[in-house]
Amino acid sequence: xxxxxxxxxxxxxxxxxxxxxxxxxxxxxxxxxxxxxxxxxxxxxxxxxxxxxxxxxxxxxxxxxxxxxxxxxxxxxxxxxxxxxxxxxxxxxxxxxxxxxxxxxxxxxxxxxxxxxxxxxxxxxxxxxxxxxxxxxxxxxxxxxxxxxxxxxxxxxxxxxxxxxxxxxxxxxxxxxxxxxxxxxxxxxxxxxxxxxxxxxxxxxxxxxxxxxxxxxxxxxxxxxxxxxxxxxxxxxxxxxxxxxxxxxxxxxxxxxxxxxxxxxxxxxxxxxxxxxxxxxxxxxxxxxxxxxxxxxxxxxxxxxxxxxxxxxxxxxxxxxxxxxxxxxxxxxxxxxxxxxxxxxxxxxxxxxxxxxxxxxxxxxxxxxxxxxxxxxxxxxxxxxxxxxxxxxxxxxxxxxxxxxxxxxxxxxxxxxx
Amino acid sequence: xxxxxxxxxxxxxxxxxxxxxxxxxxxxxxxxxxxxxxxxxxxxxxxxxxxxxxxxxxxxxxxxxxxxxxxxxxxxxxxxxxxxxxxxx
Numbered sequence: 001x002x003x004x005x006x007x008x009x010x011x012x013x014x015x016x017x018x019x020x021x022x023x024x025x026x027x028x029x030x031x032x033x034x035x036x037x038x039x040x041x042x043x044x045x046x047x048x049x050x051x052x053x054x055x056x057x058x059x060x061x062x063x064x065x066x067x068x069x070x071x072x073x074x075x076x077x078x079x080x081x082x083x084x085x086x087x088x089x090x091x092x093x094x095x096x097x098x099x100x101x102x103x104x105x106x107x108x109x110x111x112x113x114x115x116x117x118x119x120x121x122x123x124x125x126x127x128x129x130x131x132x133x134x135x136x137x138x139x140x141x142x143x144x145x146x147x148x149x150x151x152x153x154x155x156x157x158x159x160x161x162x163x164x165x166x167x168x169x170x171x172x173x174x175x176x177x178x179x180x181x182x183x184x185x186x187x188x189x190x191x192x193x194x195x196x197x198x199x200x201x202x203x204x205x206x207x208x209x210x211x212x213x214x215x216x217x218x219x220x221x222x223x224x225x226x227x228x229x230x231x232x233x234x235x236x237x238x239x240x241x242x243x244x245x246x247x248x249x250x251x252x253x254x255x256x257x258x259x260x261x262x263x264x265x266x267x268x269x270x271x272x273x274x275x276x277x278x279x280x281x282x283x284x285x286x287x288x289x290x291x292x293x294x295x296x297x298x299x300x301x302x303x304x305x306x307x308x309x310x311x312x313x314x315x316x317x318x319x320x321x322x323x324x325x326x327x328x329x330x331x332x333x334x335x336x337x338x339x340x341x342x343x344x345x346x347x348x349x350x351x352x353x354x355x356x357x358x359x360x361x362x363x364x365x366x367x368x369x370x371x372x373x374x375x376x377x378x379x380x381x382x383x384x385x386x387x388x389x390x391x392x393x394x395x396x397x398x399x400x401x402x403x404x405x406x407x408x409x410x411x412x413x414x415x416x417x418x
Numbered sequence: 419x420x421x422x423x424x425x426x427x428x429x430x431x432x433x434x435x436x437x438x439x440x441x442x443x444x445x446x447x448x449x450x451x452x453x454x455x456x457x458x459x460x461x462x463x464x465x466x467x468x469x470x471x472x473x474x475x476x477x478x479x480x481x482x483x484x485x486x487x488x489x490x491x492x493x494x495x496x497x498x499x500x501x502x503x504x505x506x507x
């Protein structure tokens with residue numbers, strides 16, 4: 001594989017960039033694989049990469065209905081963080097932060113990981129207390145957390161509304177300085193390129209139509225491009241999880257909902273990190289191109305449409321304007337939606353299933369992108385070793401029936417209760 | 419914007435309604451022994467189909483009645499609405 005570097009860039013400049021190697025091949029599906037990963041998004045590509053790299057399992061195929069990186073990995077708001085209170089979530093995501101820090105070098109692909117910090121704003125004394133508690137929990141798990149008072153917040157985001165008349169005054173906030181953003185497409189492409197180089201077949205435009213399960217054991221999958229035998233199958237299909245689960249006669253604690261995001265026209269740099277509003281569901285960051293990247297609530301009803309409705313955008317941006325009045329003068333460039341696999345407690349599931357050789361990776365809710373590397377890493381371990389790793393030992397499917405929920409922040413599908 | 423025909427008030431904008439989830443889920447009977455599995459199915463497990471979905475909505479900014487809506491989860495087309503006591507086939 002051609003190594004990407006400043007020298008290869010200069011060399012290819014002499015041939016008008018016409019002679020770059022293809023980044024990944026377009027193979028015809030083989031009749032049999034050791035492992036088939038369904039879903040060529042960030043998590044699926046990362047899983048295949050770590051299967052090859054960490055476990056030396058290279059007879060692997062990724063089956064993708066559309067094109068790689070065309071789903072939620074290309075639709076998210078690129079935020080990376082590990083500011084969780086519960087030990088299971090904190091350890092899992094902090095392990096992921098370590099993978100992020102070295103990802104560009106490891107993949108020889110600039111994922112533009114930029115640890116510019118995240119601030120969760122507090123608008124009451126009670127919220128400050130809750131953040132102090134969460135910050136302390138984070139620090140006990142080795143994650144950097146800093147409780148900011150009002151003046152410290154004002155220094156970092158002076159453009160927020162600090163006036164006296166404001167309905168939800170800023171009391172302070174909790175900051176994770178090591179959180180940040182990355183270029184989401186590059187994450188998918190970087191993993192794809194390295195996985196392909198290690199022998200993984202990336203098969204695009206191939207829809208899974210069924211599964212071959214014999215005596216409780218997976219034997220293969222049926223696809224629009226023929227039957228493929230597989231010793232092990234991993235599902236990594238986010239919002240399409242329930243569609244495939246139905247083909248397996250499985251019912252899961254997952255509902256599919258549409259989540260929208262939007263970007264403004266590009267403006268000069270004014271916001272350094274990521275900021276979340278504490279009195280409504282709204283978060284914002286500024287991309288390297290200068291666009292303000294914003295998101296918030298689900299549309300609130302089950303949806304497989306990868307687009308949403310205007311009332312939700314209006315509602316989310318009402319919160320945005322309450323925090324940052326300058327947004328009223330920006331034009332909106334575009335809005336879009338992605339379909340989220342909303343788990344019932346707001347935390348993901350990475351586990352084996354009752355079908356031998358079938359593995360499940362779903363339930364990412366609002367935050368799948370930040371966990372892309374660690375999700376792939378732990379899912380690859382779970383598939384390769386046929387047992388969960390310590391890091392995903394609490395992200396089990398049976399936690400709902402046993403009552404060991406990871407209800408970190410009251411997220412999940414039931415937005416109408418909150 | 420969805421437009422939902424409330425069986426009591428007529429066609430109204432989505433903003434007047436609040437969503438209540440899958441209407442086909444049945445609560446286990448009161449005063450009977452309920453297994454963990456039944457509770458699990460009732461509280462957490464959902465089919466979440468792509469296509470026709472029968473769901474509950476509340477006309478929160480109108481008559482405040484709960485209603486049933488049959489909607490396509492991929493196209494958002496609404497086929498039928500009914501009072502919560504009525505069946506949608």
